[in-house]
Amino acid sequence: MKSFFFLLIVSVPLIFQFNVSNVFAENTINDEVEYYTPYLKKLLSPPSSETLPQILKDTKYINNVLLVKGLVEVKEHSYWNAFWTLKKSYTSAYKNHLNIKTDTANALVVGIIATTLEVIPSDYHWIRNLLGFTPPVDSPKELIKRGKNSSDSFLRFEAYTAQLLLNAFIYKNQDKVNKLAKEYAQLYGNYDVGKCVLAWSYFKNHEPGKAYFYVTNMSRKSNNWFGYKEYLSGASAFYAQKNTLSKNHFHNYLKKYSTDYVKSIYYQLYLMKWFNNSDEKELEKIRSNIENKGTLNLNVDKYAYSFAIQKMTPNKEIYRSRILFDAGQYNASVETLINIDSKNLNRNDKLEYNYRFARSKHALKDTSLAIKYYLNVLELADDKPKEYYPANSALNLGKLYEGKGDLTNAKIFYNKAKSFPKHTYKNSIDSEAKRRLNTL
Secondary structure (H helix, E strand, O other): OHHHHHHHHHHHHHOOOOOOOOOOOOOOHHHHHHHHHHHHHHHHOOOOOOOOOOOOOOOOOHHHHHHHHHHHHHHOOOHHHHHHHHHHHHHHHHHHHHHOOOOHHHHHHHHHHHHHHHOOOHHHHHHHHHHOOOOOOOOHHHHHHHHHHOOOHHHHHHHHHHHHHHHHHHHOOHHHHHHHHHHHHHHHOOOHHHHHHHHHHHHHOOOHHHHHHHHHOOOHHHHHOOOOHHHHHHHHHHHOOOHHHHHHHHHHHHHHOOOOOHHHHHHHHHHHHHHOOOOHHHHHHHHHHHHHOOOOOOHHHHHHHHHHHOOOOOOHHHHHHHHHHHOOOHHHHHHHHHOOOHHHOOHHHHHHHHHHHHHHHHHOOOHHHHHHHHHHHHHHOOOOOOOOHHHHHHHHHHHHHHHOOOHHHHHHHHHHHHHOOOOOOHHHHHHHHHHHHHHO
């Protein structure tokens, strides 16, 4: 899902740049949203048959317009068209950037596209290579960061937004996200698009309570372009353990949409019932909905589907610890695991038990125990594990050793992370491992 979430890094701010020189003068961003609703709706709502406005050659900020068009095409899995569109946008912006080093607008476009290409699924790199599209930028995120010092108020907004979401969804630095989000809230927390950015960022940062606050405080006008709003509200409430609120938001979403996030919604509804020891017939009905309703366009829906069709029911308490971890309740996750008699677990449950323990200890900055349990995962895994736990354990071991300054072991485990055959998150884990190797 990483490539989809990364769309948020650029889509929200860029669509306002087409013909607005200073959106923070007398008019607010909210005043401009209605004009740009077609773009916002395409990027932040389930698929629809609505078409985008035609792009004219004399369109102001055409490189930005083309970038947004390319992002829409990425979301719609039209990767061939997306690469052509992004290449056209990038080539022009990069040329302008070289000619005028102080041109922050084009520098941001260059930085954003180059960073986007780093997270495009490896299955589609052949298209990029065929087009000869390899941006010659060593540090694209520095181009984004530079925009924060721009004299143009809009470009500052664009840069702050990109930096926050980049850290939340790609680099996943929780402490940094918290710091950036607080700063961002002071600057842009009163705007609907700012609240949208903060909600997604806090949700990804395992802070569902804050995510729920921002998404549910958006105005009704945002419903015109934020189709995923009720899903994000429901998911945030679920992880914040507000099940009644979560169900209400999910039911509102299901009344209107039948594609994106539907399987994920039924999966979360299933977990609510399962954790409360509901009747097996009731659980089976929801499991059937996961299998048969919705689509498989998003990774969260793919995961929900794989959960529903698995033959063996997972260990409930281990799974509960996972949900607590995703909710940012790391100590509670550890306590849940401690109460499990790990000696009597089967091999697969032991694998996940050690993985969940490692993840929570990692989040709590208990490096020694995190490394111990990640290594346990790798020892328990076979050569071709079906789960992503070994691959992500290797990736996280690389991060921990890199943080300790042990670059030799960091390289070993980053390469190990890439070596595992196909699993649920292979594209994203491989991409991050490669990116981190390139920075060592």
